[in-house]
Amino acid sequence: MHVQQLTHLPTESDLEARIQGTIARIFPWIGSNSLRHQLRFSIKFGRANVMIDGRNASSAEARLDILVSDGETPLAILELKREGARLSDADEQQGLSYARLLQPSPPLVIVTNGDDTRLLASHNGAPLDSGIFGSEQLKNLISAASTVATGDLRRAVDTLLGQGGRLWVNAIRIATESMVADMCGAWNDYLQPFVRDFLIPRKATQEVLSNLRRKSGPRVTIIDGPPLAGKSSVIREVAELAARSDDLCVLLMETDQEGEGVFQRLANLFSVELGWPATSDDIRAWLRGASVREVGPRLVVAIDGSNVVGEQVRRDIEELISDQFGSELQILLGLDDSFTGSVMFNETRRKRTRIGRNAAVVTVGILDDDEFKSACQALAQLNMRFMPGAESSGEYRSPWLLRAIAAGVSIDPEISEDMVVALPPLLGLDLIANARHHFSDDDLRSGYRKLARCILMDAKDMSRPAHLALESMMIYVVRTATTKAEFDHGEIRAMRNAGVVRKTIHASGEDVIIARLPEAMAAELASTLAKELAGRVKSNIAKAAKWFLRTSARLPLGDVVAAQAVIDAAQLLEGIPLAFLNELLKDCPRQEKVSPGTRAAMYWPSIGTVSLRFNKDGSVVASAPGCMPLELDISPDERDEMSMQIGGQGWLVLSHLAGLQLLAVGDDGRFVGSATPALLLEIGSCPVPLRRPSVLEADHGSWTHHVPDQGKVVCHRSGIIEPITLALLNAIVQMDQQEADEWIANMMQRESFPLLARTDIALRQITRFADRERASWAHRVLDSNVKPAISRVFGAAHAH
Known part of the structure; x- marks a missing residue:
């Protein structure tokens, strides 16, 4: 019978026999019961522990990497090569590198192919005579192994990072993981870019990964977008997804120090994270090798x-994208959109730079509908859920604001881990209250208060470029030239180093400063506004109100900031004059038809300034920098109905105040009663939707009803999208049942359909989120009062 050998590779038993035989030959005086060996062990790369799988780490060289120990004491690194394979200096260097990076370091390196065996002292690489090697010599080597020179450690890391296996991949991924961990903090660690265990998936991430994987794709991928849009989070997501793949390895680095280049920054990073005291030239050589693997x-x-x-x-x-480096090296950059053009083009903007010729741009803007849903799902994992209406809040599409809202909830001592928290559907005064609670650092508050005064100075300047003025209504940005009135150069530099401001160049060409903690900036702006308001109302209340509304309307979150400023001013003045509130009431919103020839402009985060021109023939043309003018597709009926909302900042500010307990005091100083119920009735009767303009409106709008002679109201299917509706909900929940019944009766007597519709929305949410007793009461009021009244307007067949 013919027997064919099917196994040409050594079996597990063959390998075990070879390993045991080699160990017994080198250490004959040590009992076999105490000797052990392992194919998996970890070595120390700086702050990182990298796992070595001895069976795979050197498979290309037909070599096994094995750690031999006497009990718990490491004795040797055994480099076991295939029988008949030639021993090389590279085998020795690898074994020495492993030995020097192990803690504690084994004193001996053994390199063998079965016939030829080499012994080396790990601390200096000196060859040893295996024929006379004994226990006394081993004892001396164990003592010497603890004194490995820095130069030898450097060579050890250099050797292992440069080899063709996966060890360098594991080391780099651990370094990046460590870098990300250093950038993570708790929800209220506002100076940390990331929140631990929280990341919103972005569509831009998949586009970036696609660019990085293309064989003949761009050498550079630029992630650009406005400040605080989440560019760094996309880089984090790319790194984390790449770590789970076999085709990409991301090395993350920060460049916050002026004058420091990529090679030097990586040298510093490798020194800290991997224990490799490399020079910038060492890094350059290593990257060149990595780029052609x-x-x-x-x-x-x-x-x-x-x-x-x-x-x-x-x-x-x-240099990295030049011909000196291969295509297996890619560059990923995170850039503010104002910088992208200067990186892609030369000073004349007529010619692309080397980076521009080799780059693709991926834009990150506000969260789209799918991304916002993903954010909601991520928050739901942490027992935080938005009330209906949040999907229509433009501010919530900014990642930083989601973090600010969630931070206020996550550290509330009254909220336990097993509770599900209802997040408000839109921004309110809680944002500033939480900011004042968390940002108590005196230096931060002092710097931001100066910056607040600069922002208010800039807001008065009508000579600013239009797109800078529009963008300053979305983010807290101020021209660097304006800050010179309050700061010296050293103060701004200190704030930059602390990470609370960022210096950049605006698309208008202006040098600007951006506040990196917008909620803290809002809090200081409210305080600054309050002080000036307190002084102005003493001289002329009407002029003070006009100034107050005009100024606050030009600020990001201006209605919230203004409402808080009224509260702060009331504390300074020991009450706010009713005449001032009456001036705010005069600023009610109104709809006006758009006249032919009208020109308007708006800021769109992912595009910039968009100009609109309403022509006499009824057409509407939109234009943006760098884009061809576009005629909008608008039907004749839509043209006839086109209107613009004029005014309303006063009522919007009062919307936030209406949910508070406002006490009316007479001229004699005596308490007259609560002004809250009357304010709710008045503001709640507004005949048009009362909310801050949002870029989402132009995207997909919201559900509304137009009722002849009554006005335009928000449908309950949209949820709570107006501050006054949220104020109604909060006020009703805080009333005792008798007060609530009286308010409902007054509301019904007013016969205002807009007020009825807003009350309907508030009560529907109370049935879902309030305690059982108040939810039952809300059900009863809806069924007996509100729904029948709505049916009389729409008809019984109409399901509102």
Whole structure:
């Protein structure tokens, strides 16, 4: 019978026999019962522990990496090569590198192919005579192994990072993971870019990954977008997804120090994270080798930070994408949109730079509908759920605001882990209250208060470029030239180093400063406004109100900031004059038809300034910088109905105040009663939707009803999208049942359909989120009072 050998590779038993035989030959005086060996062990790369799988780490060289120990004491690194394979210096260097990075370090390195065996002292690499090697010599080597020179450690890391296996991949991924961990904090660690265990999936991430994986794709991928849009989070998501793949390895670095280039920053990073005291030239050589590897994942150097466009960084990136480096090295940049053009084009903007010729741009803007749903799902995992209406809140599409809202909830001592928290459907005064609670640092508040005065100065300047003025209504941005009135250069630099402001160049060409903690900025603006308001109302209440409304309307979150400023001013004055509130009531919103020839402008976060021209022939033309003018597709009926909302800032501010307990005091100082019920009735009767303008309106709008002679009201299917409706909900919940019944009766007697519709929405939410007793009461009021009244307007067949 013919027997064919099917197994040509060594079996597990064959390998075990070879390992045991080698160990017994080198250490004959040590009992076999105490000796053990392992194919998996970890070595120390700086702050990182990297796991070595000895069976796979050197498979390309037909070599097994094995740690031999006497009990718990490491004795040797055994480099076991295939029988008949030639021993090389590379085998020795690998074994020495492992030994020097192990803690504690084994004193001996053994390299063998079965016939030829080499013994090396791990602390200095000196060869030993295996024929006379004994226990006394081993004892001396154990003592010497603890004194490995820095140069030898450096060579050890250099050797292991440069080999063709996956060890360098594991080391780089651990370094990036450590970097991300350093950038993470708790919800209320506002100076940390990320929240631990919370990340919103972004569509831009998949586009970036697609670019990085393309064989003949761009060498550079730029993630651009407005400040606080989440560019750094996209880089984090790319790194985390790449770590689970076989084809990409991301090396993350920050460039916050001026004058420091990519190579030097990576040298510093490798020194801290991997224990490799490399020079910038060492890094340059290592990257050059990584860029031409034929096996293993593609290396992506991801660069984030405030100095991404520094001169030295830019020069280093241009070198990295030159012919000196191969295509297996990719660059990923996070850039504010105002910088992208200067990186992509030369000063004349007529010619692309080397980066521009080799780059693709992926834009990150506000969260779209799918991304917002993902954010809601991520928050739901933490037992936080938005009330209906949040999907229509434009501010909630900004990632930083989601974090600010969730932070206020996550650290509330009255909320236990097993509770599900209902997040408000839109922004209110809680945002500023939480900011004042969390941001108690005196230096931060002092710096932001100065910055608040600069922002108010800038808001008065009508000579600012239109797109800068529009953008300043969305984010807290101020021209650097304006800050010179309050700051010296050293103070701004200190705030930049602390991470609370960011310096950039606006698309208008102006040098600007951006507040990186918008909620803290809103809090200080409210205080600053309050002080000036308190002084102005003493001289002329009407002029004070006009100034107050005009100024606050030009600020991001201006209605919330203004409402808080009224509260702060009331504390300074020991009450706010009713005449001032009456002036705010005069600023009611009104709809006016758009006249032919009208020109308007709006700011769109992902586009910039969009200009609108309403022509005499009824057409509407939109234009944006760098884009061809576009005639909007509007039907004749839509043209006839086109209108603009004029005014209303006063009522919007009062919307936020209406949910508070406002006490009316007579001229004699005696308490007259609560002004809250009357304010709810008045503001709640507004005949048009009363909310801050949102870019989402132009995107998908909201459900509304137009009732002849009554006005335009929000449908209950939209949820709570107006501050006054949220104020109604909060006020009704706080009333005792008798007060609530009286208010409902007054509401019904007013016979205002807008007020009825808003009350309907508030009561529907009370049935879902209030305690059982108040929810039952709300059900009863809806069935007996509100729904029948609504049916009389729409008809019984109409399901409102």
